[in-house]
Amino acid sequence: MSNVSIKDLNISFGKTSVIENLHLDIKVGEFVVLLGPSGCGKSTLLHSIAGLIDVTDGQVEIAGKDVTWADPKDRGIGMVFQSYALYPTMTVERNLSFGLRISGMPKADIGKRVDNAARMLQLTELLQRKPSQLSGGQRQRVAIGRALVREAKVFLLDEPLSNLDAKLRAELRRELKQLHHDLGATMIYVTHDQIEAMTLATRLAVMRAGKIQQLDAPDVVYARPANMFVAGFLGSPSMNFIKGHLRNSGGRVQFESAVFQADVSDYVFLQPHVDNQPTVLGIRPEHLHMVAADAPHNAQATLGLIEPMGAYKIVWLDAQGASLALQVEPTMALTSGTLAHLAMDPGHVSLFDATTEDRL
Amino acid sequence: MSTSLTPSSASTAIPSTLGSAALQNQPQPRRTERPRAAFFTPARLGIYAFLISAALFFLLPLYVMGITSIKPMDEIRQGNIFALPLVVTFEPWAQAWSSACTGLDCKGIAVGFWNSMEILVPSLLLSVFMGSLNGYALSFWKVKWANWLFGILMLGAFIPYPVMIYPLVRMFASINMFQSIPNIVLIHTFFGMPIMTLLFRNYYAGLPVELFKAARIDGGGFWRIYFQLMVPMSLPIFVVATIMQTTGIWNDFILGLIFAGRENFPITVQLNNIINSTQGEKVYNVNMAATLLTSMVPLVVYFVSGRWFVRGIAAGAVKG
Numbered sequence: 001m002s003n004v005s006i007k008d009l010n011i012s013f014g015k016t017s018v019i020e021n022l023h024l025d026i027k028v029g030e031f032v033v034l035l036g037p038s039g040c041g042k043s044t045l046l047h048s049i050a051g052l053i054d055v056t057d058g059q060v061e062i063a064g065k066d067v068t069w070a071d072p073k074d075r076g077i078g079m080v081f082q083s084y085a086l087y088p089t090m091t092v093e094r095n096l097s098f099g100l101r102i103s104g105m106p107k108a109d110i111g112k113r114v115d116n117a118a119r120m121l122q123l124t125e126l127l128q129r130k131p132s133q134l135s136g137g138q139r140q141r142v143a144i145g146r147a148l149v150r151e152a153k154v155f156l157l158d159e160p161l162s163n164l165d166a167k168l169r170a171e172l173r174r175e176l177k178q179l180h181h182d183l184g185a186t187m188i189y190v191t192h193d194q195i196e197a198m199t200l201a202t203r204l205a206v207m208r209a210g211k212i213q214q215l216d217a218p219d220v221v222y223a224r225p226a227n228m229f230v231a232g233f234l235g236s237p238s239m240n241f242i243k244g245h246l247r248n249s250g251g252r253v254q255f256e257s258a259v260f261q262a263d264v265s266d267y268v269f270l271q272p273h274v275d276n277q278p279t280v281l282g283i284r285p286e287h288l289h290m291v292a293a294d295a296p297h298n299a300q301a302t303l304g305l306i307e308p309m310g311a312y313k314i315v316w317l318d319a320q321g322a323s324l325a326l327q328v329e330p331t332m333a334l335t336s337g338t339l340a341h342l343a344m345d346p347g348h349v350s351l352f353d354a355t356t357e358d359r360l
Numbered sequence: 361m362s363t364s365l366t367p368s369s370a371s372t373a374i375p376s377t378l379g380s381a382a383l384q385n386q387p388q389p390r391r392t393e394r395p396r397a398a399f400f401t402p403a404r405l406g407i408y409a410f411l412i413s414a415a416l417f418f419l420l421p422l423y424v425m426g427i428t429s430i431k432p433m434d435e436i437r438q439g440n441i442f443a444l445p446l447v448v449t450f451e452p453w454a455q456a457w458s459s460a461c462t463g464l465d466c467k468g469i470a471v472g473f474w475n476s477m478e479i480l481v482p483s484l485l486l487s488v489f490m491g492s493l494n495g496y497a498l499s500f501w502k503v504k505w506a507n508w509l510f511g512i513l514m515l516g517a518f519i520p521y522p523v524m525i526y527p528l529v530r531m532f533a534s535i536n537m538f539q540s541i542p543n544i545v546l547i548h549t550f551f552g553m554p555i556m557t558l559l560f561r562n563y564y565a566g567l568p569v570e571l572f573k574a575a576r577i578d579g580g581g582f583w584r585i586y587f588q589l590m591v592p593m594s595l596p597i598f599v600v601a602t603i604m605q606t607t608g609i610w611n612d613f614i615l616g617l618i619f620a621g622r623e624n625f626p627i628t629v630q631l632n633n634i635i636n637s638t639q640g641e642k643v644y645n646v647n648m649a650a651t652l653l654t655s656m657v658p659l660v661v662y663f664v665s666g667r668w669f670v671r672g673i674a675a676g677a678v679k680g
Contacts, residue, residue: 052573073579085570089592098588099578146574 003028004049004154004186009058011044018044019210022058031180031187035197035233036207042190043158049188050079050156063153078147082159084139086131092142093127096149117148120179137168144179155187161196173199194234198222206230224350228357231282231350237314237325239282243354248275255281255351259319260299262344267351271360278354285314285325287348290340297341306334317342429453429648436644452645456653460646462633469650472630478541479616479626480609483548488601490549491556496590498557499564500572501582510561517554525618532619539621547619548609556601563597564590603665607658627654
């Protein structure tokens with residue numbers, strides 16, 4: 001099994017630079033998810049690892065071998081595409097065996113590998129069908145199988161579940177995780193779906209404009225986002241941001257704004273801060289609670305829209321023009337227009353510099 | 361209309377009012393048919409009147425040709441070109457095929473037919489193959505200057521033939537190929553290249569590029585992806601290209617006249633020679649039969665595959 005290492009990677013199309021000075025080290029057996037909005041360069045990065053896009057500068061290593069200029073077939077990779085990219089004129093069996101037949105493998109070995117992959121992905125019954133006779137989920141299984149039979153060291157998955165409906169997506173997501181667990185292969189997975197990213201990743205790379213914003217375990221990225229972009233990208237509804245200032249007074253650090261006051265003395269600062277520094281406080285909807293009017297609270301806001309989600313409810317509140325989202329128990333009785341008092345979990349707060357948008 | 365609508369609205373109302381449990385005890389109301397639109401409205405009559413007259417207008421010459429070709433000459437001399445024949449004879453067809461004269465040669469249009477076949481088959485194979493290969497290379501393999509190459513190729517399609525004919529004559533003469541079957545085959549391949557390339561390029565541009573990428577990862581090279589993946593996937597466009605090239609090459613006159621050589625004149629040139637050879641009176645019935653024989657190949661192609669042809673035009677040739 002192998003690791004992928006990307007050094008100083010630069011990719012530009014003509015004059016537009018898509019990826020600049022990117023470093024990424026992926027350990028054996030990791031499941032790394034590249035997450036970002038469309039156009040952030042995540043697919044470009046994946047395709048350059050596959051060798052389908054020429055890099056402008058830098059180096060790509062797979063299993064310790066420099067493959068920057070190697071042909072896609074010589075990189076020991078398997079790739080799964082969003083549109084499945086099954087060969088429409090071939091049966092499932094021939095789809096799976098196409099690469100092996102090209103490499104001139106003996107027929108018996110091909111048959112063994114195809115049968116193996118088909119069994120793992122429950123495709124045995126479908127081997128003689130054409131792709132057009134398969135459902136979306138089955139097609140994507142075949143696409144995964146095509147990478148499987150190659151016994152690829154690295155699996156590259158380019159938004160493989162985006163074309164499926166929600167139920168199937170959740171199902172295949174689980175199967176994929178199981179598959180990764182069983183194979184122990186390195187997987188690099190591109191998506192813009194944060195749920196896929198959170199559930200699948202052993203490490204999560206959030207990308208924007210060709211740069212990796214944060215690379216860490218999903219729960220770390222979620223709990224301690226490196227900047228406001230990452231904080232806002234993960235989570236639904238996204239993190240509440242409140243603009244204000246930091247006040248140092250008597251050894252305590254206080255966050256102050258017109259609508260929100262909080263004691264943030266226990267916050268672990270990554271950067272030195274100064275008094276009166278313009279700051280953005282971030283707090284996730286599930287870490288904000290409604291409390292009784294006489295209890296200590298951080299803010300007051302008027303109840304607005306209520307979105308029942310089944311397992312919980314999302315409440316939208318208006319705090320002097322600023323919109324706040326809040327997650328509450330589904331049984332909680334609420335009336336729009338009433339005034340609510342809000343308190344936060346101090347341990348789950350994030351502070352960002354208002355100008356650089358980086359975590360303090 | 362209103363009477364047929366009522367039951368249908370009632371049937372959709374039942375499930376919502378009675379619920380599904382009540383429905384099981386009841387006979388399921390049959391779905392009413394969609395109300396028929398009246399067939400003969402004034403607008404529709406106008407459309408049909410126009411279509412029928414337009415069809416007649418275009419079919420009339422064919423009709424005249426058809427009946428003239430089976431009339432004996434003395435009936436034709438009476439001058440009623442629209443009259444049906446009193447005596448039906450297929451003698452003119454036989455004559456046109458095997459014994460009509462071009463100058464001193466009296467071997468009929470059959471000579472030209474086989475010449476045309478000899479020109480058509482290799483030209484067709486070569487131009488369709490080259491076109492598909494060009495289209496494939498241009499859409500999937502990122503060749504440097506690919507867009508420039510394609511632009512230049514397209515430019516070739518817009519330059520009138522006469523500009524290119526004399527240089528081509530000199531070029532082929534200088535390599536001693538002028539006026540031979542290989543010469544005319546190459547000429548047809550050259551002139552067919554822009555439109556064939558355009559046709560295939562647009563078709564391949566419509567295929568998902570991920571398919572090609574997947575094949576690259578599977579280890580497919582240029583030829584393997586072309587023959588094992590692209591060709592099987594592009595059979596419809598191959599049909600269209602074949603139709604276009606068949607009719608185009610068959611109908612060609614000027615290129616065949618210049619480049620094929622006297623021995624290999626295609627059927628169109630042969631036809632012209634038969635009709636223009638002046639020996640006494642014009643044998644209209646033979647000429648008509650010869651003309652119909654000449655146009656038989658494209659006609660058959662259109663009749664058999666008109667649907668494909670339209671589809672291909674819509675799919676790529678014009679979309680540009």
